[in-house]
Every structure is written in C-alpha cells, then in structure tokens.
Amino acid sequence: DIQNNYLDKFTVYCLINNNQKDEAQLVLDLLIERGFKDKFFEDKINFLLGLTEKTTQKILDNNLLNFYLSHITSNNFEYEPNDKTDQYIWRYLSSANLIQLNDFENEDVILAYEQAAAENSFEKDEIYKIYLRMFFNFNQLINATEVYKNLPNYKARALLYQSVLLSTNIEQKLYLAFLLKDLFIKDKLLNVYFEELSNILKAIDPDEIPESYRELVRQNLDQYSIIIKQIKFDNDILHRSKVLKHFLDNNEEISRTEKDFRTVYKNIKKNKKYFLSIKDIIVLESLRVDGVSLPSDLDFSNISSQLTIPQNLQDLVNQNQTGLLMLKIIEIIGEDDIRDLDTETIYFLNSILNKMNLKKIRNNILSEALPVRI
Structure with missing residues (x-):
C-alpha cells in the first residue's frame, strides 16, 4: 500500500x-x-x-517525492543533511546543486558529508572541494605533521590534504599522503580516499619515488587496480572492451580513451560479421558526448535514430527538470540490480543522463551494466 x-x-x-x-x-x-x-x-x-x-x-x-515537493514550493529552501539522510536525497541534493556548506566548524555536519561519500550517496570529489575551502595559515600548512594532531579529525584530513597538494618534495608528499590514509581508516572512511590516493600516487614519476616508498606505493596502486582486474575485457566487442575504462575511471584521460578505441575499432572492422548492438550505441553516444574523437567512417546515426526515449522523460529533459528526472529514474530502477535492467532501459537512462550532463551517475550505471565481471 x-x-x-x-x-x-x-x-x-x-x-x-x-x-x-x-x-x-x-x-x-x-x-x-x-x-x-x-x-x-x-x-x-x-x-x-x-x-x-x-x-x-x-x-x-x-x-524523495515529499522532499522534492518541499524544495519546489519553498520560498527560501534550506536543508542540512545528516547521517540519517536517505541516500537518494543525498543524490538529489548533489544533482540539483543544493549543497551549500558554509559552516566548517560543525564537525557533525562535515562528518555527515564524509560518511555519505563513503557510502556512495555523495560525490567523493565534493569532499575534497570542501577540504580546499577550509582556511589554514602558512604556519599550519608548513607544520601540518604536528598541527593535525590537535585538530578535529575532519579538519586534520583537510589540512593534510592541502599539504599533500602543496608539497613539492616527493618524500614529504608521500609521507603526508599515507598519513592522510591513516586518518581516513581511523574513521572508517577509506572508501572516500581510495581513488584520490591512487590519483596522487599515479601523478608521481615512478623514477622519483624514494626506494623506501616504492613497495608501499606499488601495494596501494595494486589494491586500487583490483576493481579493474575483476572485469574481463573483450576487445573484439566494443561494449565489453577496454574502452570501458573511460567510464570506470570517470573519463579522466581522453587521449588514452581515444588510443584504446582505435585499437578496438581495428578489431571490430576486421570482423565482417560484426554489427553494432544497442550496448555499443550506448558506449558510442557517451564517448561522443564526452568529447572523444571517433573515426570519420563510423556512422551509427541510423541505428541511434531508431532508439527512443519515453516522451514523458524527454519532456522533463526539455524542461530541464533535473529533480523530477531523478525521481523518475529512481522509480524505474527501484530496488533492482542495474545489471538486470533490459538494454532498452539502459539506453534511454544513459541518453537522459548524457543530455542532462549527469555524467558521474551515468558512469556508475554503465560501470555496473556493461562489464563482464569474473
């Protein structure tokens, strides 16, 4: 009922x-x-x-519906999420740009955001934007390895993160990065830092990593790579190929994606019996939206034109009704496993998210729906 x-x-x-x-x-x-x-x-x-x-x-x-109605009928909408806020409301707040955090002294509020990110209800990169908005003076940044001990945990993480970014000494940067990891582990928030730590480590020239840190760096990069290793890529099928790393890594390196695509495209061109499936179209349309350069002889417009978005959803896209679209998408997915959704549903969800520029949500869906996991 x-x-x-x-x-x-x-x-x-x-x-x-x-x-x-x-x-x-x-x-x-x-x-x-x-x-x-x-x-x-x-x-x-x-x-x-x-x-x-x-x-x-x-x-x-x-x-979510009551929350949405509260938002659109409010004269001055203000809402402060907490650790009990539903994950769908977190996602709505994020997608509708309703996150307005100005109180950096309230530990409970910041921790609620961190916990939401750890549970994948709030974008992790938003946490780092919050960290960067916190003010620390020159002496605090220079002496971060001592100062952090006297700060609340969330401020300690913010201080160390800023110090990591500012450090030009590789050994010091690594020391701070792993010290920051310990703080995330202490509050059971490592999921927030896992990818960011990997990005920090990958940005360092391997030849410049001190001998004493090489094994530790390798172990941490290997831990992050385990997600990729659980996926079986098939470069003879576009929607199962290594091109999917573009979505798994949140399209960080367009040049790498273009290189991977050229390799895969050569394979499928050799196969005279190969035909583009709906899942292939999903990948191609998303790559094009992300600015990936596709071969000039690859024309999939005829197939795309035969695929449709339900008119009621298209109307919401035309009206830029992000909040209502999120409600509808949640209703469509419900409690189902994304991998159980039919291909046509994945297509129109993907198309909608592309049109609304909600790429991170799109990437999450594609990362679940397309790869073959072992």
Missing part, C-alpha cells in the same frame, strides 16, 4: 507538471474517496493546482 500510494502521488504530480491539472485533481479526488490521507501532500498539491495561495514551509524528508 505504501508503494502504491507513492506511485499514485507521483502520478498526480506528473499530471500537474504536464499541465493536466483537471486530470490531477480528478485522480486526487478518487484517491481521497478510497481513503487516502496525507495532509502534507494534499497541501502541496492544492498549492500547485492554484487552489491555495500559501503552503507549509516545512521540509519533509521521509521520502
């Missing part, structure tokens, strides 16, 4: 959003006749229908 009520409420709002207010009113009246009671929802819908001039400014975050 709870699930049905949620979908019924979602239907009412979608009708209003499509300017079908009479139909929305009719559906709501039928729900009420069946015993539906939800004062908050009715208040919001009456306001959106123009039946009332005012609506409660209370923010309800017990589900």
